[in-house]
Every structure is written in C-alpha cells, then in structure tokens.
Amino acid sequence: MNDWGIIGSVSVAVIGVCGTWLATKIQHKGKPENALIDQLQEQIKADRDDNDKRLADMKSDIADLKSEQAKSKRRERIRDDYINKLRRHIEDGNPPPAPDWPEGLYD
Numbered sequence: 001m002n003d004w005g006i007i008g009s010v011s012v013a014v015i016g017v018c019g020t021w022l023a024t025k026i027q028h029k030g031k032p033e034n035a036l037i038d039q040l041q042e043q044i045k046a047d048r049d050d051n052d053k054r055l056a057d058m059k060s061d062i063a064d065l066k067s068e069q070a071k072s073k074r075r076e077r078i079r080d081d082y083i084n085k086l087r088r089h090i091e092d093g094n095p096p097p098a099p100d101w102p103e104g105l106y107d
Contacts, residue, residue, distance in 0.1 A: 078105050 082102045089099055 075105060078102050 079102075082099075082105075085099050085102075
C-alpha cells in the first residue's frame with residue numbers, strides 16, 4: 001500500500017508539472033499573436049490617420065476647385081455679355097471704337 005501512495009503522489013506531481021508546463025506554453029503561444037494583433041491595430045490607426053489627412057486635403061482641393069469654377073463661370077458670363085454687346089454694336093452699324101471692356105472680367 002505504501003507503494004500506491006508514492007505512485008499517487010508522483011502522479012499528482014507529474015500532472016501538476018504537466019499542467020503548469022501546458023499553461024505556460026499556452027500563454028507563450030498567445031504572445032506572438034497578441035503582438036501581431038497590436039501591430040495590426042497600430043497599422044490600422046496609422047492608415048486611418050493618413051486617410052483622414054488625405055480626405056481633408058481632398059476636401060480642401062474640392063473647395064478650391066469649386067471656387068475657381070465659380071470664378072470661371074463668372075468670367076465666361078461677362079465675356080458672353082460683352083460679345084453680345086459687340087455684335088449689337090456692329091449690327092447697329094456703329095463705327096469704332098468698340099464698347100469699353102467690361103468691368104470685373106479680370107477680378
């Protein structure tokens with residue numbers, strides 16, 4: 001009977017050691033994955049920050065383009081009005097000089 005007590009004690013010790021080893025192995029196995037997850041999360045944040053900056057730059061560029069387009073449309077309207085004024089001047093048979101350049105054309 002004494003032998004079974006020793007075998008039992010040794011078995012419990014072996015199971016304990018194996019359990020500790022397995023738990024340590026599982027914890028160490030998770031570390032590289034956690035490091036990779038952390039790295040990917042940092043990359044996602046960096047990409048998001050970069051995308052936010054690019055989006056802000058694009059919004060600014062679009063605002064500039066809209067402003068330039070509005071100015072261009074205004075100049076085009078002024079030119080069209082002046083062309084019509086010149087054509088009327090000619091059609092009416094008026095001699096030179098032509099009507100004065102319109103104001104605001106190059107503002």
